Amino acid sequence: MDVFGSFALLLAFVCAAYAFVGGIAAIRTRHPLLVKSTRQAGLATCGLIFLATFSLEYLFFSDNFSVAYVVAHSNRSLSPFYKVAALWSGQEGSLLFWSFLLAVYVFSALLAYRNKNGELMPYVGVVLAGVQIFFLTLNNFVASPFKALGVAGANGAMDLVARGDGNGLNPLLQYPEMVIHPPNLYSGYTGFTIPFAFALGALLARYPGEKWIHLTRKWTMIAWGFQTAGILLGAHWAYAVLGWGGYWAWDPVENASLLPWLTGTAFLHSVMMQEKRGMMKVWNVWLVFCTFLLCILGTFLTRSGVVSSVHAFASSNIGNWFVGFIAIILLVCLTAYFKNRDYLKSENQLDSIVSRESSFLFNNLILLVSCIAVLSGTLFPVFSEWFTGDRISVGTPFFNKVNIPIGLLLLFLTGVGPLLAWRKTSLDSLKRNFGWPLLMGLIAGVIAFPLGVREFYSLICFILCVFVAATITMEFYRGAKVIRARSGASFLASAVDLTMRNTRRYGGYIVHMGMVLIFIGIAGTAFNRDVQKEMQIGSSMQIGPYSLLLQNFDTKQEKNYTAERMIIEVTRNNKPVMMLYPERRIFPANQASGTMVAIYSTLKQDLYVVYAGQSPDTQTPVIHVYLNPLVKCIWFGGVVVVLGTLVALLPNRRAVLVLSAVQEPTRVKSLAGTLTPSPTLREGHD
Amino acid sequence: MIKGRGIFLTILLCAAGSLPLLVSPLPAQQPSDRAHQIGGKFMCMCGCNQVLSQCNHVGCTVSTAMLKEVDQGLARGDSEDTITQAFVQEFGTKVYAEPPHSGFSLVAWSMPAVYLAVGLVLVLFVISRWRKRPVHAVSGAANNSGISPEMLERARLRAARETQD
Numbered sequence: 001m002d003v004f005g006s007f008a009l010l011l012a013f014v015c016a017a018y019a020f021v022g023g024i025a026a027i028r029t030r031h032p033l034l035v036k037s038t039r040q041a042g043l044a045t046c047g048l049i050f051l052a053t054f055s056l057e058y059l060f061f062s063d064n065f066s067v068a069y070v071v072a073h074s075n076r077s078l079s080p081f082y083k084v085a086a087l088w089s090g091q092e093g094s095l096l097f098w099s100f101l102l103a104v105y106v107f108s109a110l111l112a113y114r115n116k117n118g119e120l121m122p123y124v125g126v127v128l129a130g131v132q133i134f135f136l137t138l139n140n141f142v143a144s145p146f147k148a149l150g151v152a153g154a155n156g157a158m159d160l161v162a163r164g165d166g167n168g169l170n171p172l173l174q175y176p177e178m179v180i181h182p183p184n185l186y187s188g189y190t191g192f193t194i195p196f197a198f199a200l201g202a203l204l205a206r207y208p209g210e211k212w213i214h215l216t217r218k219w220t221m222i223a224w225g226f227q228t229a230g231i232l233l234g235a236h237w238a239y240a241v242l243g244w245g246g247y248w249a250w251d252p253v254e255n256a257s258l259l260p261w262l263t264g265t266a267f268l269h270s271v272m273m274q275e276k277r278g279m280m281k282v283w284n285v286w287l288v289f290c291t292f293l294l295c296i297l298g299t300f301l302t303r304s305g306v307v308s309s310v311h312a313f314a315s316s317n318i319g320n321w322f323v324g325f326i327a328i329i330l331l332v333c334l335t336a337y338f339k340n341r342d343y344l345k346s347e348n349q350l351d352s353i354v355s356r357e358s359s360f361l362f363n364n365l366i367l368l369v370s371c372i373a374v375l376s377g378t379l380f381p382v383f384s385e386w387f388t389g390d391r392i393s394v395g396t397p398f399f400n401k402v403n404i405p406i407g408l409l410l411l412f413l414t415g416v417g418p419l420l421a422w423r424k425t426s427l428d429s430l431k432r433n434f435g436w437p438l439l440m441g442l443i444a445g446v447i448a449f450p451l452g453v454r455e456f457y458s459l460i461c462f463i464l465c466v467f468v469a470a471t472i473t474m475e476f477y478r479g480a481k482v483i484r485a486r487s488g489a490s491f492l493a494s495a496v497d498l499t500m501r502n503t504r505r506y507g508g509y510i511v512h513m514g515m516v517l518i519f520i521g522i523a524g525t526a527f528n529r530d531v532q533k534e535m536q537i538g539s540s541m542q543i544g545p546y547s548l549l550l551q552n553f554d555t556k557q558e559k560n561y562t563a564e565r566m567i568i569e570v571t572r573n574n575k576p577v578m579m580l581y582p583e584r585r586i587f588p589a590n591q592a593s594g595t596m597v598a599i600y601s602t603l604k605q606d607l608y609v610v611y612a613g614q615s616p617d618t619q620t621p622v623i624h625v626y627l628n629p630l631v632k633c634i635w636f637g638g639v640v641v642v643l644g645t646l647v648a649l650l651p652n653r654r655a656v657l658v659l660s661a662v663q664e665p666t667r668v669k670s671l672a673g674t675l676t677p678s679p680t681l682r683e684g685h686d
Numbered sequence: 687m688i689k690g691r692g693i694f695l696t697i698l699l700c701a702a703g704s705l706p707l708l709v710s711p712l713p714a715q716q717p718s719d720r721a722h723q724i725g726g727k728f729m730c731m732c733g734c735n736q737v738l739s740q741c742n743h744v745g746c747t748v749s750t751a752m753l754k755e756v757d758q759g760l761a762r763g764d765s766e767d768t769i770t771q772a773f774v775q776e777f778g779t780k781v782y783a784e785p786p787h788s789g790f791s792l793v794a795w796s797m798p799a800v801y802l803a804v805g806l807v808l809v810l811f812v813i814s815r816w817r818k819r820p821v822h823a824v825s826g827a828a829n830n831s832g833i834s835p836e837m838l839e840r841a842r843l844r845a846a847r848e849t850q851d
Contacts, residue, residue: 244740251735279816350816358813365805373798380785380794388790390779393729395737398784402798 002067005055006146009096012048013136015041016129023126035122042110042125045132046103053100056093056145060086065163069093069145075168075589077560085179086169088186091303091318092145098299099135101183101190106132109194109219117215123201131193134325142318168560168589177237185230185257189295191223192260195267196292199285203336206343210274213284217271218649220288224264225645231257232638243595243610245530245626247634250399252307255378256298262371263291266364269417273360276422281344282337283364289333294371296326307378352424359417366413370406377402404457408464411519414512415468418475418505437474441467461523465516472509472516479506500653507648514644517637524605524630532612534620535566544627546600546607547571548580553621561585563596566611566621570600582611582623605629721756724766728752728773728781737783 022038025031056069060083065071073086073093088094106128113121139145149161172178195216202212234257239247248254267287273280301307304319337344350357376383377394384392419433444466445459453459480494487494499506531543540549552567563583570577580598587593600607608626615622725739732748734741741749752773759769773781785791 244736246740249736249740346816349818350813353813353817357816361809361812365802365809369798369801369805372801376797377794381780384779384785384790384794392779392785392791392794393782394785394794395729395783396740397726397737398794401784406798406802 002055002059002064002146002148005052005059006140006144008048008052008055009136009139009144009146012045012052012099013133013140015045015048016132016136019045019129020126020133023122023129027122027126035118038122038129039110039114039125042129043107045129045136046107046110049096049099049103049132049136052139053087053096056096057084057087060084063166065166066149066161067145068147068149071149071163071166073166073169075166075560077589078166078169079560081176081179082169082174085173085182088182089169089173090145092139092143092147094182094186095135095138095143096145097182098186098190099132099139101186102132102135102193105190105194105219109197113215117211120198120201120205120207120212120215123205123207124197127197127200128193131197134321138318138321142321166589168587171561171585171587171592171594172241174560174587174594175237175241177233177240181230181233181237183230184226184233188223188225188227188230188257189260189299191219191226192264192288192291192295194219194223195288199288200333200336203285203340203343206340210278213271213274216288220264220268220271221645221649224261224268225642225649227257227261227264228645229638229642231261232635232641236635239631240597240599241595243597243612243624245528245608245610245624245628246525247631250374250377250396252378253302255374255399256301259298259371259375260291260294262367262374263287263294266367266371267291269360269367270364273357277357279346279350279357280360281346282341285337285344286333287364289329293326293329293333294375296322296329300326301378307381354420354425354430356417356420356422356425359413359420363410363413363417366406366410370403370410373402373406374399407519407522408457408460411461411464411468411515414515415464415471418509418512419471433471433474437467437470440470455526458523458526461519465520465523468516469513472513475509476506497653499647500650503650503652504648507644507646507650510644510647511641512644514637514640514642517633517640519637521630521632521634521637524628524633527629528626530624530626532622532624534615534618535623536620541623541625543607543625544605545572546577546627547574548609548623548625550621550623551579560589561587564611564614564621566609566623568598568609568623570607580607580609582609584611584613601632603632606631720760721753724756724760724769725753727766727770727783729783731777731781 019038019041022034022041026034026038059067059070060074061080063070063074063076069090069092070086073089074083078086086093088097109128110121110125113124149163198212198216198219201207231254234254235247238249238254267284270280270284270287274284300319300322304322352358377399380394381391384390415437416434421429441463445463448459448462453462476495476498479498480491483489483497484491484494487497489497499510529543531541533541535541535550537550537553540547542548547570549569549571550566551569554565554567556563556565563585565581565583568580568582570580578600580600582598583596585594585596595610598609600609606626606628608628610624610626612622612624614620722739726737728738730736730738730741730746730749731752732741732746734746738749738752755772756769759772764772779786782791785794787795
């Protein structure tokens with residue numbers, strides 16, 4: 001099966017090369033047969049990548065320990081659930097997984113538009129094939145996951161061997177979220193390839209108008225949704241597994257996932273300017289280019305070892321390939337832009353600075369500043385080493401200081417932007433839209449301050465959250481009120497109807513509401529507390545309203561690991577709340593250990609308990625307890641954001657004129673019971 | 687309008703009701719946490735890439751030793767600066783959790799503000815250019831004869847597009 005997988009990958013490379021070269025020839029000659037054959041080659045490339053991926057999974061499930069990658073990332077006692085995740089647990093497999101997800105997108109796009117947009121699709125196909133060629137080059141010639149396990153023989157040649165068992169999966173990855181977090185994040189990264197291909201293709205083809213924007217909007221939202229879910233799942237994994245009490249440490253790998261998300265978010269907003277006003281065409285094209293470049297840059301940072309990170313892959317020379325690829329993309333984008341920039345001229349003028357257009361500009365500015373600040377902070381250690389010879393670390397405190405004010409500014413614009421009118425907003429409209437929300441925000445602040453919310457940023461954040469939530473609620477309320485007056489339906493039904501009539505707009509508001517919840521959760525960080533203590537069996541400790549009693553300390557043997565476990569009874573006001581079992585797991589296959597945090601989570605706060613090992617001096621179990629307020633808001637907010645994205649992806653339910661039978665007057669009905677009712681027009685929905 | 691106010695009042699009450707979530711009684715910073723607080727300004731040098739006071743590796747000897755060093759310094763009456771200098775001498779500048787506010791590191795601190803300032807100037811420049819751009823609109827009854835049905839349809843579509851959201 002390893003030979004089959006290798007062969008499938010090699011064949012996929014050949015097909016991708018044909019799709020690329022043949023595609024260029026098809027663009028030049030416009031020969032229909034060539035166009036069709038290159039599209040088929042693109043589809044075949046995807047099919048072959050699927051086969052290669054499934055064959056690697058088969059090797060994991062059949063415990064084939066003659067393949068180096070399987071030996072390094074699996075063992076016999078690994079549960080089937082984690083054997084799926086073993087695919088992306090190392091450099092080679094994760095690159096194949098990248099190719100796999102990209103193939104899913106490419107296959108879908110080629111199939112969806114096979115008989116549409118004949119002028120544009122050959123260009124798109126060439127760009128997609130170009131990206132696939134790069135990753136297939138890595139899969140085939142640089143980091144093949146199908147390499148056989150070998151040892152140097154006596155004559156210097158490599159002898160193939162097979163091991164009885166493998167090293168097992170990294171313990172940190174043996175957690176359910178690790179099975180869904182990377183696929184989500186990678187789906188985000190790879191998904192941005194589609195809007196990139198359409199943008200570059202449209203620029204190269206000088207494709208008319210905003211068609212490419214309409215074509216790629218859903219693809220962009222799907223990629224953005226996956227990226228958001230991936231980032232939040234990663235944060236939750238870090239929170240529940242790494243055991244340091246937080247969910248975001250501004251690690252280079254975390255930052256790498258945030259960068260394209262920021263530019264992608266900017267694009268989703270600014271794209272409306274092009275759709276509605278024909279403005280910001282250059283900006284949008286470059287935002288898509290930058291988003292894709294940042295996806296590749298993030299992958300480079302994760303895999304090259306250029307920046308140190310807890311969960312980056314081991315350093316290797318693969319980084320040079322990524323640098324080369326980034327350079328090529330940049331060159332192609334710049335060439336295409338300078339050659340065809342006249343095609344990107346804006347059509348409209350700006351009527352007023354107080355308008356939706358301006359708010360989008362400022363929103364984009366803030367998102368971009370945040371992106372560049374995170375990028376430069378991440379790369380600063382490298383720059384400082386280049387310029388001064390000393391590597392200066394940039395950790396959490398720096399990123400927090402820089403990004404919190406930027407984030408608050410963005411939160412403010414989240415409330416302001418959607419309520420400004422296109423073209424020009426009058427003073428009356430400003431008063432009408434912002435008076436109440438502003439007042440509510442200020443009142444919330446006035447109430448919060450004496451109640452103890454004294455931390456500056458938390459107070460501002462809370463005020464802004466109330467303000468934004470109020471503006472969004474007002475929008476729903478106003479729209480639903482109009483529908484209710486006409487239809488007589490309940491307020492909730494009217495709000496749902498309103499949402500379904502313009503899913504994009506109201507889905508967007510739901511996303512904003514989710515972001516408000518996330519910000520509330522982040523604001524809670526200012527009130528975190530923690531206590532670390534050595535505990536004897538039978539001793540207890542207090543944190544906040546909770547009392548923790550160490551009932552026992554034992555060891556349990558599982559199939560793949562041994563766990564040292566604390567058994568803790570949690571009480572509140574002498575009433576039992578629940579039992580917690582924080583663990584430290586030791587995996588004999590790779591002699592690694594991992595934490596299993598125990599969390600008692602409520603809407604108000606999380607009681608987060610870590611077994612921190614035994615004290616080296618006294619051999620007494622050490623417990624580290626955190627009390628983290630409002631963390632649940634972050635996860636709940638994440639769910640709301642994803643739901644909002646799904647709503648925004650739904651087609652609008654339009655008010656249409658439908659034919660329906662009208663009840664005839666009684667007199668007529670009695671006279672002519674068999675009369676066919678006359679069709680009458682009335683308002684309804686499709 | 688009364689119903690609208692009712693809803694706002696409900697939201698306001700909910701917001702006020704949720705405030706206690708944020709305001710659990712907070713203990714004052716204990717003196718014994720001083721080392722922990724100073725540790726927040728350094729990275730753990732075990733290679734975990736975590737802030738010293740947050741390093742949670744079970745049995746991490748490096749973070750334990752570093753925090754002990756901070757404690758010893760405090761016991762000697764050393765200032766935070768002296769402790770910092772001692773760490774920098776021992777581990778180099780990579781021990782900082784955030785770049786110091788001096789020398790080349792100032793670049794890291796000033797860059798976000800520079801990005802914001804440059805971006806702001808650019809945005810204002812773009813806005814002023816957009817505002818000066820001439821309007822290509824067909825106006826006046828005199829030009830009515832020059833309007834083709836296609837142009838009219840395009841204008842209708844554009845108006846519909848621009849007023850949708």
